[in-house]
Amino acid sequence: MADQAADPPASLQVFRYLAGDDTVRAVIGEVEAGLPLEDLVAHATEALKSERFMCFAVSQSGGFVADELCFVPQGDRCDILSIRTNGWQRHHGDHRRSLVEILNNMAAAVACGKLRILDETEVVQDARAGTQLLHFVIDDSASLTAAREAVDVVLQESDVDDLTRQRTILCISEAVTNMLLHGGGQGSMTLRRLDDRLRVVVADDGPGMNFLNWIGPPTKKGQASMGYGFQIILDYLDAVGLRTGRTGTTLLLDRKTD
């Protein structure tokens, strides 16, 4: 078992390789010294050539922990997801999901195209696409309720069936709740209409996604996250975009309307 006091926490990092380049760049996290860049480029090139998702388990000393490297080819680029478990929080022994399961589900969502990891340029462009319908500053549960109710009205006017409408509202609530609990406590929710979809942009200026927050001890709100919020979002929406870093997190939640 890893020394939890000394080892770095479990984490998800995402690197991006563009066809023809000789290196990778970080989209989530940082390119740290000692990262085997040549190996990453070689595997990314192989994934692009074969047009196949590839995943490797990298053994660590002690035999128990393992890092996982997933290569996801996407046209002329390959996203590389690095999941570091370090033996942390593999199981909680209670009702909460394991952090490793959460991270693996995220990797799978990227692999199947449901989740897009966005860089700074992409998120600016995609968060401004279409026409703005609603915008809320959210800093407490009351403003979350107001935002939910306002989006509900728009969805009812958009020929969305009841189940889809309820699930979309649920997803917005999950995203905004994550922002309130883990994203610095405040941010914004914007609803936009694009040609074939509604897009909800949930943005904060917090410290970026710290996945340990998702499985931390109970907060003053009296509960610990069950770790299901992001999975609900991935299960119920048509497409999700994510940008996270030290200057904040932005989630794009897409629900098709045609």
Add this chain to the structure above:
Amino acid sequence: MLRTTIAPGPAPTVFLAGEMDLDCADTLREAVAEAARGAQTVVLDFADVKFIDSSGTGIFVRLSLDMKSQGTPLVARNLSPAVKGVFDMLRVRDLVGDEVFPD
């Protein structure tokens, strides 16, 4: 906002109404604590819960496990469609035990 009404009795019932999200913990815990005084079990009636998310569900799960360990288990009744959908999705029955859902 979550609202609660307590119907006292040998098996007191806490009627829940409104929304169960990240802010419902105090309201729910206080109502259950009041209802549980001298009781062997506490019934939660979800018929008028219009919305619940994973935070509200987590609060219910945590409270249910706590009450079971304290010897005053919760029973959940009349799940509204909104609640049933989320509880089924999150497999809440597996987390808290079948006995919590006698219906």
